[in-house]
Amino acid sequence: MRGEITLRLGRAVHLPIRLRPAAVISSLFVLLLATSIAGLQFGSTAIALADILHWLFPFKASDPETGSIMGLRWPRIVAALLGGAMVAASGHLLQIVARNGLADPGLLGISQGSMAAIVIGAAVFGLAPSMLVWLGLAGGFATAILVMTLAYRLTSSSGLILVGLAVGIVLIAAIEIVMVQGGILQFARWLSWSHGSLTAVSASNAAMLILWGSFLLPVSLIASSKVMPLLLGHEQAAGIGASPRKLSLLLTLLAAMLVAPVVAAIGPISFLGLIAAHIARRLVGERPGEVMPVTMLVGALILLAADTAGRTLFLPVVVPAGILISIAGVLIFLAAARLARPRR
Amino acid sequence: MKGLGLALLIVVLALLCGLHLAAGARFSSPALVFDALFHHDPRNYQHVVVVKQRLTRLVVAGYAGAVLAVSGLLLQKVLRNDLVSPSTLGINSGAVTFVVLGIYFLGLDGAALFWPALAGGIFAVGVTFLAASLVSQGGRDPLSLILGGTMTATLFSSATTFAISLDPDRFGNLMGWLVGDIGNFDYQPLTLLWPLGAFGIGMAIILCRALDLQTLGTEQAAALGADPQLIRYAALALAIPLAISAVCVVGPIGFVGLVAPHIARLLVGETGRIAMISCALIGAVIVVATDMLARTLFSPQLLHVGTVMALCGGVAFLAIVLTTLRRRMA
Numbered sequence: 001m002r003g004e005i006t007l008r009l010g011r012a013v014h015l016p017i018r019l020r021p022a023a024v025i026s027s028l029f030v031l032l033l034a035t036s037i038a039g040l041q042f043g044s045t046a047i048a049l050a051d052i053l054h055w056l057f058p059f060k061a062s063d064p065e066t067g068s069i070m071g072l073r074w075p076r077i078v079a080a081l082l083g084g085a086m087v088a089a090s091g092h093l094l095q096i097v098a099r100n101g102l103a104d105p106g107l108l109g110i111s112q113g114s115m116a117a118i119v120i121g122a123a124v125f126g127l128a129p130s131m132l133v134w135l136g137l138a139g140g141f142a143t144a145i146l147v148m149t150l151a152y153r154l155t156s157s158s159g160l161i162l163v164g165l166a167v168g169i170v171l172i173a174a175i176e177i178v179m180v181q182g183g184i185l186q187f188a189r190w191l192s193w194s195h196g197s198l199t200a201v202s203a204s205n206a207a208m209l210i211l212w213g214s215f216l217l218p219v220s221l222i223a224s225s226k227v228m229p230l231l232l233g234h235e236q237a238a239g240i241g242a243s244p245r246k247l248s249l250l251l252t253l254l255a256a257m258l259v260a261p262v263v264a265a266i267g268p269i270s271f272l273g274l275i276a277a278h279i280a281r282r283l284v285g286e287r288p289g290e291v292m293p294v295t296m297l298v299g300a301l302i303l304l305a306a307d308t309a310g311r312t313l314f315l316p317v318v319v320p321a322g323i324l325i326s327i328a329g330v331l332i333f334l335a336a337a338r339l340a341r342p343r344r
Numbered sequence: 345m346k347g348l349g350l351a352l353l354i355v356v357l358a359l360l361c362g363l364h365l366a367a368g369a370r371f372s373s374p375a376l377v378f379d380a381l382f383h384h385d386p387r388n389y390q391h392v393v394v395v396k397q398r399l400t401r402l403v404v405a406g407y408a409g410a411v412l413a414v415s416g417l418l419l420q421k422v423l424r425n426d427l428v429s430p431s432t433l434g435i436n437s438g439a440v441t442f443v444v445l446g447i448y449f450l451g452l453d454g455a456a457l458f459w460p461a462l463a464g465g466i467f468a469v470g471v472t473f474l475a476a477s478l479v480s481q482g483g484r485d486p487l488s489l490i491l492g493g494t495m496t497a498t499l500f501s502s503a504t505t506f507a508i509s510l511d512p513d514r515f516g517n518l519m520g521w522l523v524g525d526i527g528n529f530d531y532q533p534l535t536l537l538w539p540l541g542a543f544g545i546g547m548a549i550i551l552c553r554a555l556d557l558q559t560l561g562t563e564q565a566a567a568l569g570a571d572p573q574l575i576r577y578a579a580l581a582l583a584i585p586l587a588i589s590a591v592c593v594v595g596p597i598g599f600v601g602l603v604a605p606h607i608a609r610l611l612v613g614e615t616g617r618i619a620m621i622s623c624a625l626i627g628a629v630i631v632v633a634t635d636m637l638a639r640t641l642f643s644p645q646l647l648h649v650g651t652v653m654a655l656c657g658g659v660a661f662l663a664i665v666l667t668t669l670r671r672r673m674a
Contacts, residue, residue, distance in 0.1 A: 158487045159669045165494050166662035173654035176523055177647060187519050188512035191505050319506060326502040330495045337479045
């Protein structure tokens with residue numbers, strides 16, 4: 001088969017490596033690296049590339065000014081990279097479970113479920129931030145199960161999305177009750193968080209994302225190579241010995257777990273999962289084991305690029321990343337919905 | 345049967361109005377409400393509360409409900425789609441975006457905001473139709489119009505959030521309006537806008553018969569002597585300004601326009617002038633009842649009407665989507 005080389009280690013081990021995904025993944029890595037450095041470099045104060053390299057590889061002590069600016073910028077970049085990868089992975093898992101190319105944690109109400117649980121936990125019960133992630137996880141999972149159950153057996157692909165959107169509307173209304181209790185400044189902060197914004201990301205947020213991401217991202221990668229049978233549909237999957245019901249439930253749980261810490265730190269980034277998985281499938285085809293890593297990289301790249309652009313292009317105005325992504329997301333959603341329709 | 349339903353509605357609305365005037369932080373007895381209305385004593389504080397705070401809210405709530413419900417029914421008839429309403433087509437969010445932009449860039453205020461709101465509503469409907477045609481590729485799937493509308497609403501709400509984040513202080517007294525609220529001074533724009541609402545509802549009642557023909561389908565309607573194109577534009581030209589006039593007064597209150605026509609259909613059927621009038625009454629009943637709930641549910645903490653409406657209306661929207669989908673599968 002063309003486009004494939006086999007790595008032979010002795011006689012027993014033959015590792016086929018498909019060239020296209022490998023090339024795509026490595027070029028995405030290069031792009032990510034370049035964007036990260038650009039993100040560190042630009043802002044209201046630009047920093048010379050040499051200074052950044054000195055800060056990254058402390059060959060010599062960098063001056064305190066660079067150090068403090070970097071201290072503000074790196075959590076944001078790390079949060080964008082991990083948050084983007086996690087939301088994108090969650091979107092791809094949901095697309096597999098729902099067998100619907102338009103699924104996305106923001107569109108199915110899962111992010112809103114996490115958000116509602118976090119807001120109510122924080123504002124009404126005054127829980128500590130470390131508890132909030134678990135609460136968000138429970139809220140997101142419960143919403144996912146609710147939406148999937150309500151939309152069970154609905155054949156039309158827009159049906160699931162509409163059910164998710166309706167559930168999301170109810171949850172947003174519940175959040176609004178809490179949101180409007182403070183003044184307009186707090187309302188504006190809630191509002192930009194509710195669209196996803198990296199402005200308020202702190203080093204502890206970044207550390208939390210690193211903690212969750214370093215466990216969940218490898219798990220999603222492993223999981224994605226096991227889910228091929230689900231693409232055939234539940235009957236066929238059961239026919240070849242997989243247990244679709246259990247697998248779907250586990251994947252949904254995983255998807256909710258991926259979203260909860262991101263919602264807690266950054267807010268819901270709607271449409272990111274949809275966009276990233278769509279681009280990834282365009283790049284490497286349909287195999288979940290290959291699409292998943294590409295989806296993660298594309299998600300990380302999009303969120304980082306959107307945040308860096310929103311932070312630097314329109315200075316002194318800062319556009320929250322979530323807003324740029326929603327606007328791009330709506331357009332891509334429409335294009336994807338058009339392509340997803342069966343050809344006549 | 346139809347007359348009975350209408351009479352029932354009028355009685356319910358009257359009772360609810362009385363209850364609305366009586367309920368609040370301090371319950372006023374029916375006798376007091378009666379006195380406040382008919383033997384008004386400007387030096388009696390309780391009379392002032394009933395007339396200046398509760399009556400004005402009642403009028404605003406009734407107006408917004410009636411106007412949004414009629415707008416929803418017009419849209420549902422002319423597009424032959426049970427799921428459309430001013431909020432699900434994105435009209436509300438388009439209007440909000442343009443109002444916020446109008447305040448920010450042009451410094452408009454008061455009733456002058458009607459014009460940017462109208463422009464926003466029309467623009468949003470255009471975007472929704474465009475989005476729906478992209479999704480459906482010319483098929484007549486009722487869901488794709490709603491999907492297009494929701495996407496449009498997402499787009500506009502992002503733009504609104506962005507505009508507010510530019511300078512939150514400037515929108516300080518707009519917070520309630522942004523989620524939909526009936527304030528004590530909302531009757532002021534209403535004094536300018538009510539003729540539009542009255543005219544719109546009147547025209548809707550006159551156009552009713554032609555619209556009912558329209559629901560048979562374009563060909564049949566044309567065969568029976570109606571001009572489908574003209575009726576369609578007339579109905580849209582009525583429905584959008586009607587919804588906008590409510591948005592200008594109370595903010596984007598969703599789902600009245602979606603739910604009221606469905607209740608009217610259950611009570612008095614789908615066609616005829618009585619259905620249109622009932623729909624307006626039902627809309628008024630819904631918003632008045634929601635306003636009362638918002639004021640009393642968590643008192644002394646006040647909720648916003650728009651929020652309570654989104655909670656209940658979102659559930660109703662979900663139910664309507666599910667029944668539409670199930671019916672289609674059966």
